[in-house]
Amino acid sequence: MRPKGIFVTGTDTGVGKTIVAAAVACYLKGKGVYVGVLKPVTSGGVERAGILVSEDAELLKQASGCASPDDDIAPYVLRRPIAPSEAARHDGVTVRYERIKEAFDRLSTRHGFLIVEGAGGLLVPLAEDLMTADxxxxxxxxxxxxxxxxxxxxxxxxxxxxxxxxxxIGILGIVINGQPEQPGEAESYAPRIIERLSGVPVLDVLPRSSGTDQKRIVERLADCLDGGPLAAVIQSLLMNKL
Ligand SMILES: Nc1ncnc2c1ncn2[C@@H]1O[C@H](COP(=O)(O)OP(=O)(O)O)[C@@H](O)[C@H]1O
Ligand SMILES: [Mg+2]
Known part of the structure; x- marks a missing residue:
């Protein structure tokens, strides 16, 4: 049976993939689902006690309560904050699909639902022959x-x-993240235009939170998801109805 889960991508880097993925994880954890998280490739890892770690993976892990090994949650953590294929070259590493798939398979046997966060947007190169879309x-x-x-x-x-x-690649839906409290004209129109022209549902428009505490932003967005269309679609995935 195909593992249950979602692949979170963005229209760009910095749009809120990690925050939204963590909010979905936090929401599901609150519903008693043992969520697994996977950040296959991170560039711009940070050093903690001599070990290079993925801050995205740390937030995802904390939000989900995922207790799987860090090597499975973040199989490739690269040093430089540049396109992953180039960051890998700098580190003398080749990003291989097979290694990511092995981590994915282990996670999917342990967890009821998997949330995978891609690097950047769909056409970000991970290796010579591998893009996030692949x-x-x-x-x-x-x-x-x-x-x-x-x-x-x-x-x-x-x-x-x-x-x-x-x-x-099948598309579940779109989430617009970071809507200001008082949206301007462009922000007010965008969800409807996107839905009409793409034929893909805009499942949620999540607010811009004040403050910089990532954990608090995630918890606030998880509350916003409750009872909304994205939560309903994810519940359907969990129940094999999609
Ligand atoms: N809804 C939001 N409200 C406030 N800050 C947000 C929101 N979404 C994202 N951010 C902030 O924007 C920055 C980029 O978000 P992040 O999830 O790391 O993006 P990505 O994973 O797409 O690179 C982070 O500092 C994050 O805390
Ligand atoms: Mg991220």
């Missing part, structure tokens, strides 16, 4: 696309949908 297609999880709310997001989100479709 990873999403090969892992066969439906895509949750995180988009920013402001002007330019229609173009970036439609490009991402078109890229996914052309590569045979």
């Amino acid at each position: 990873l999403a297609r090969r892992l066969q999880l439906p895509l949750l696309i995180v988009a920013r709310p402001d002007l330019g997001t229609v173009n970036h989100t439609l490009l991402t949908c078109e890229c996914a479709r052309s590569r045979g």
Whole structure:
């Protein structure tokens, strides 16, 4: 049986993939689901006690309560904050799909639901012959696309949908993240235009939280998910109805 889960991608880096993935994990943890998390490739790892770690993976792990080994949660942590294929070259590493798939398989035997966070957007190179899109297609999880709310997001989100479709990757839906309390004209129109032109549902428009405490932002967004369309779609995935 195909593992249950989602592959979280974004229209760009910095749009809130980690925060949204962690919010979904936190929401599911609150519902008693033992969620597994996977951040296959991180560039710009940070050193803690001499070990290079992925801050994204740390947040995902904390939000989900996932107790699987760190090597499975974050199989490739690269030093430089540049495109992963180049960061890997600097570290003398080659990112291999097989290693990621082994971690994915181990996680999916231990957990009821998997949340995978891709690096950057779909066309980010992980290795000479592997892009984030290839990873999403090969892992066969439906895509949750995180988009920013402001002007330019229609173009970036439609490009991402078109890229996914052309590569045979199923799209679960779109989440617009970071909507200001008082949206401007572009931010107010974007969700409807994106939905109409892409034919993909905008499952949630999540607010911009004040403060910089990642854990608090995640908890706040997890509360926002409760009872909403994204939560309903994820419940359907969990119950094998999608
Ligand atoms: N809804 C939000 N409210 C406030 N800050 C946010 C929100 N979403 C993301 N951020 C902040 O924006 C930055 C980038 O988010 P992140 O999830 O790391 O992006 P990505 O994983 O796409 O690179 C982080 O500092 C994060 O805390
Ligand atoms: Mg991230």
